[in-house]
Amino acid sequence: MLEGTLTEMHTRLGAQLVQVNGLSIPGKYSSVEEEYAAARKYAVFFDLSHFGKLRLTGNDALDLLNRISTNDLGGMRPGMGKQTFLATEKGRVVDLCTVYVQQSSILLRTSPNNSENVKKWIEKFVISEDVKIEDVTANFPMFFVAGSSAVDFLKEFAHSSYKAFLDVAKMPRFNFIRTFLGSHEVFLSRTDFAMGNGFILLVNPDDTEAIWNSLLDNSKTYGAAPAGLDTFEVLRIENGTPLYPSELNEELNPLEVNIIEAISDNKGCYVGQEVIARLQTYDKVRKRLVGLVADSRMPPEAKIYEAKSGSGNEIGVVSSSVRSPGLGKEIALAYISMQQLIPGSKYSVRVGGKTIEAELSTLPFNV
Numbered sequence: 001m002l003e004g005t006l007t008e009m010h011t012r013l014g015a016q017l018v019q020v021n022g023l024s025i026p027g028k029y030s031s032v033e034e035e036y037a038a039a040r041k042y043a044v045f046f047d048l049s050h051f052g053k054l055r056l057t058g059n060d061a062l063d064l065l066n067r068i069s070t071n072d073l074g075g076m077r078p079g080m081g082k083q084t085f086l087a088t089e090k091g092r093v094v095d096l097c098t099v100y101v102q103q104s105s106i107l108l109r110t111s112p113n114n115s116e117n118v119k120k121w122i123e124k125f126v127i128s129e130d131v132k133i134e135d136v137t138a139n140f141p142m143f144f145v146a147g148s149s150a151v152d153f154l155k156e157f158a159h160s161s162y163k164a165f166l167d168v169a170k171m172p173r174f175n176f177i178r179t180f181l182g183s184h185e186v187f188l189s190r191t192d193f194a195m196g197n198g199f200i201l202l203v204n205p206d207d208t209e210a211i212w213n214s215l216l217d218n219s220k221t222y223g224a225a226p227a228g229l230d231t232f233e234v235l236r237i238e239n240g241t242p243l244y245p246s247e248l249n250e251e252l253n254p255l256e257v258n259i260i261e262a263i264s265d266n267k268g269c270y271v272g273q274e275v276i277a278r279l280q281t282y283d284k285v286r287k288r289l290v291g292l293v294a295d296s297r298m299p300p301e302a303k304i305y306e307a308k309s310g311s312g313n314e315i316g317v318v319s320s321s322v323r324s325p326g327l328g329k330e331i332a333l334a335y336i337s338m339q340q341l342i343p344g345s346k347y348s349v350r351v352g353g354k355t356i357e358a359e360l361s362t363l364p365f366n367v
């Protein structure tokens with residue numbers, strides 16, 4: 001039902017659709033340049049229903065997640081959310097997930113195309129625990145509102161129907177509330193997929209079209225616009241947000257991804273903890289996720305070398321890349337050797353038979 005509803009809705013509204021994780025998601029509504037400009041000046045909203053969602057129920061669900069993931073989830077209460085890595089026994093990344101504690105269940109948001117893999121991985125640790133895991137990715141549409149005026153847009157959007165929305169600016173990151181847009185209940189959470197700020201809306205399938213149309217109606221007044229995955233990719237790379245499998249996979253450890261707030265250093269044992277703690281204690285992290293800026297495209301999997309006309313030592317690899325309208329440059333996320341991460345450093349990126357000069361950037365990019 002969700003797939004049919006979303007496809008019909010976006011097609012009727014003129015979006016160019018792409019297939020992701022079994023769902024038809026807008027790749028573009030207008031153009032990347034127009035959508036990007038709207039994000040920087042006002043706000044944009046995306047359909048990100050392809051992001052994975054798992055529902056965990058049972059008395060031991062939170063305790064299980066706490067025992068198998070990197071962050072300290074103990075003491076979380078309904079309405080609270082946290083990011084945490086799931087890692088293998090060898091300290092390798094399964095995914096970076098967000099845990100939302102609800103009244104009678106836990107919602108675990110995964111990367112796109114990775115919910116089934118995460119579900120199987122968690123199930124390995126369910127022995128006698130009272131835990132049931134269900135993949136609900138296809139059950140609930142997920143919209144994302146971002147942009148320089150995202151907070152104001154949501155305030156105004158709900159002003160006439162539910163004044164609690166006026167407090168969205170004070171919401172802690174990853175926490176959530178259940179509230180209403182008009183007569184439609186939504187799950188609203190603050191997140192930082194793009195531009196360092198934004199809001200996730202999880203909605204009931206029957207309300208999908210009504211809520212999207214309400215966003216569209218209000219966008220005309222407040223300068224916001226619908227946008228597609230092409231623009232989301234630009235904003236998430238500018239923000240330094242990692243996704244599976246480009247920046248999150250079992251070739252990497254969580255410390256290399258460098259989202260340190262998702263890794264507790266004092267909660268005790270969890271799956272992969274010995275390896276991760278040893279790397280941290282003895283300063284053995286070999287590479288780190290960083291940004292690159294260049295005049296020419298740096299495709300994923302392109303090798304990075306010391307800046308010696310491409311003849312230097314190999315020191316890294318590009319994971320994701322895109323052109324940034326804000327910078328007027330090609331930008332990339334890349335994993336580069338820690339020894340080479342000196343501010344102002346320049347590298348050689350091998351693309352086919354030619355070499356491109358790229359400069360190191362901190363994350364997020366300074367747009």
